[in-house]
Amino acid sequence: MDIGNRSLLPMPFNYDRTVHFADTDAAGVVFFANYLTICHEAYEESLSASGINLKKFFVDNGIVIPVVKSEAEYRRPLACGDKLRVSVQPAFLSDDSYEIRFEITRLGAVGKSAARIRTEHICIDSVTRARKALPVPISDWVREGWPEGVTL
Amino acid sequence: MDIGNRSLLPMPFNYDRTVHFADTDAAGVVFFANYLTICHEAYEESLSASGINLKKFFVDNGIVIPVVKSEAEYRRPLACGDKLRVSVQPAFLSDDSYEIRFEITRLGAVGKSAARIRTEHICIDSVTRARKALPVPISDWVREGWPEGVTL
Amino acid sequence: MDIGNRSLLPMPFNYDRTVHFADTDAAGVVFFANYLTICHEAYEESLSASGINLKKFFVDNGIVIPVVKSEAEYRRPLACGDKLRVSVQPAFLSDDSYEIRFEITRLGAVGKSAARIRTEHICIDSVTRARKALPVPISDWVREGWPEGVTL
Amino acid sequence: MDIGNRSLLPMPFNYDRTVHFADTDAAGVVFFANYLTICHEAYEESLSASGINLKKFFVDNGIVIPVVKSEAEYRRPLACGDKLRVSVQPAFLSDDSYEIRFEITRLGAVGKSAARIRTEHICIDSVTRARKALPVPISDWVREGWPEGVTL
Numbered sequence: 001m002d003i004g005n006r007s008l009l010p011m012p013f014n015y016d017r018t019v020h021f022a023d024t025d026a027a028g029v030v031f032f033a034n035y036l037t038i039c040h041e042a043y044e045e046s047l048s049a050s051g052i053n054l055k056k057f058f059v060d061n062g063i064v065i066p067v068v069k070s071e072a073e074y075r076r077p078l079a080c081g082d083k084l085r086v087s088v089q090p091a092f093l094s095d096d097s098y099e100i101r102f103e104i105t106r107l108g109a110v111g112k113s114a115a116r117i118r119t120e121h122i123c124i125d126s127v128t129r130a131r132k133a134l135p136v137p138i139s140d141w142v143r144e145g146w147p148e149g150v151t152l
Numbered sequence: 153m154d155i156g157n158r159s160l161l162p163m164p165f166n167y168d169r170t171v172h173f174a175d176t177d178a179a180g181v182v183f184f185a186n187y188l189t190i191c192h193e194a195y196e197e198s199l200s201a202s203g204i205n206l207k208k209f210f211v212d213n214g215i216v217i218p219v220v221k222s223e224a225e226y227r228r229p230l231a232c233g234d235k236l237r238v239s240v241q242p243a244f245l246s247d248d249s250y251e252i253r254f255e256i257t258r259l260g261a262v263g264k265s266a267a268r269i270r271t272e273h274i275c276i277d278s279v280t281r282a283r284k285a286l287p288v289p290i291s292d293w294v295r296e297g298w299p300e301g302v303t304l
Numbered sequence: 305m306d307i308g309n310r311s312l313l314p315m316p317f318n319y320d321r322t323v324h325f326a327d328t329d330a331a332g333v334v335f336f337a338n339y340l341t342i343c344h345e346a347y348e349e350s351l352s353a354s355g356i357n358l359k360k361f362f363v364d365n366g367i368v369i370p371v372v373k374s375e376a377e378y379r380r381p382l383a384c385g386d387k388l389r390v391s392v393q394p395a396f397l398s399d400d401s402y403e404i405r406f407e408i409t410r411l412g413a414v415g416k417s418a419a420r421i422r423t424e425h426i427c428i429d430s431v432t433r434a435r436k437a438l439p440v441p442i443s444d445w446v447r448e449g450w451p452e453g454v455t456l
Numbered sequence: 457m458d459i460g461n462r463s464l465l466p467m468p469f470n471y472d473r474t475v476h477f478a479d480t481d482a483a484g485v486v487f488f489a490n491y492l493t494i495c496h497e498a499y500e501e502s503l504s505a506s507g508i509n510l511k512k513f514f515v516d517n518g519i520v521i522p523v524v525k526s527e528a529e530y531r532r533p534l535a536c537g538d539k540l541r542v543s544v545q546p547a548f549l550s551d552d553s554y555e556i557r558f559e560i561t562r563l564g565a566v567g568k569s570a571a572r573i574r575t576e577h578i579c580i581d582s583v584t585r586a587r588k589a590l591p592v593p594i595s596d597w598v599r600e601g602w603p604e605g606v607t608l
Contacts, residue, residue, distance in 0.1 A: 021330060021500055022496060032271075066179070080330050082511070174341045176362075200322075206384045330514055337492035337493045341489045374530075
């Protein structure tokens with residue numbers, strides 16, 4: 001397939017995760033807010049895989065990059081012991097913000113989409129709350145999926 | 153459409169809550185997914201206030217009413233000890249589904265909106281996963297915001 | 305000091321709490337680690353009731369007072385919607401450490417003890433990790449249960 | 457007592473885990489109750505590795521095996537991104553109960569013990585709450601660490 005000389009979409013990062021007992025609630029399945037927590041873990045693993053030091057990134061060091069929006073579509077219940085794959089696909093919204101699209105797939109003989117989640121992140125000064133350009137390692141991470149010149 | 157003198161929106165239920173240490177993360181403020189957990193608590197308190205037995209409601213008893221969508225706009229950080237008020241405003245989407253709009257206000261000399269969250273809930277048979285009409289106590293709860301004497 | 309016939313033990317602080325859905329797990333009852341989280345909430349409310357600013361207390365401000373030990377006896381399962389009362393009884397272990405004894409009671413026609421939990425806390429310099437004397441507001445809080453001159 | 461040529465202690469199961477942002481609190485490190493949650497994950501992985509179906513095990517299926525006691529010694533703070541190894545060492549207390557000893561090690565150039573945790577579990581009928589003998593797959597799991605004939 002000739003798609004020109006670069007990818008239109010980044011290759012997603014995949015994070016594999018087993019559903020833990022603590023993720024579930026009395027309905028027997030993962031509590032809805034914990035789908036977002038699981039996606040955040042995948043985001044952390046993706047940052048870490050690109051060389052970002054989580055210990056420094058996720059504390060207030062002058063700039064912070066909070067989640068300002070989230071949207072989630074919960075498509076299938078998930079039970080303790082289920083094996084999941086979470087794909088992580090970031091994209092720029094501006095020079096100081098990005099979105100991440102996550103898909104949680106329940107693995108099995110046939111993988112089934114269990115949730116689609118989207119988060120928005122804005123880089124701000126932690127004191128003034130004014131918007132700030134993304135630090136280079138983060139903008140590199142957002143861009144990482146589009147490696148220039150790669151033909152798939 | 154002539155809606156005469158009736159209310160357009162139900163009166164919201166309010167739930168007051170202090171931010172706990174366990175709600176926070178290493179950035180010093182409430183973890184984004186926990187805003188949704190706090191809203192779910194408010195939903196539970198609202199159901200309980202209308203006479204619904206939570207012990208029976210939130211377990212699988214043939215029908216379940218899972219959250220199928222959520223949208224959240226995180227507007228302000230929340231710190232341990234902050235006093236919150238969460239308003240809960242349900243509305244029918246169909247005879248087997250409803251939405252809830254939540255607003256989290258950080259109380260103080262001047263209350264500040266800290267988040268707006270919306271969830272969608274669909275009533276299904278827990279075995280077949282087919283849609284089922286809402287049980288009467290739940291549809292009463294959704295309608296409850298329209299107090300007696302109001303003509304819709 | 306003559307303490308005459310007054311109590312050797314402080315009057316406990318009581319914190320009332322409803323069990324939330326997010327506290328539970330797929331066994332239908334509160335996840336064991338969340339009993340400790342509920343006790344920590346009670347500890348926070350007790351500190352707050354004695355005038356301590358939680359926003360400042362629970363962040364690293366040169367000294368930190370981490371939990372260094374916990375012991376828990378889980379005596380009864382707790383379900384979503386259960387009403388709880390948590391008693392909080394602190395006591396000095398030394399001039400730089402204290403313990404807290406918690407009892408979680410499930411309220412009802414007859415209250416039932418649901419858990420007994422004990423935590424140990426040591427005050428340390430957050431950089432050197434060396435032990436430091438408790439700050440006055442905290443030692444006042446530990447002592448608070450022994451109101452001078454009260455005969456029980 | 458002559459125990460011949462076999463081990464007094466089972467070989468522990470090891471579970472590797474990265475500290476996630478959601479595990480931490482506003483003090484910048486893992487919230488104390490979450491050490492127990494991390495140990496429970498290790499317990500689940502150990503059960504799963506011995507062929508036990510978690511989906512069936514951790515729901516109420518006539519018998520339940522709740523945690524009835526826990527003891528924890530928190531020895532070192534853990535930050536987001538820290539790599540952990542959790543060892544899991546079960547032992548019988550009776551024919552209807554067992555304990556598990558966990559050690560959480562923070563990995564690095566030199567591994568450091570971060571916590572020691574012990575839990576007690578009793579098998580009961582979920583309706584009558586009467587004690588019941590452990591199901592065979594579980595007693596096999598408890599025993600598993602003592603491979604016959606192994607000399608340490």
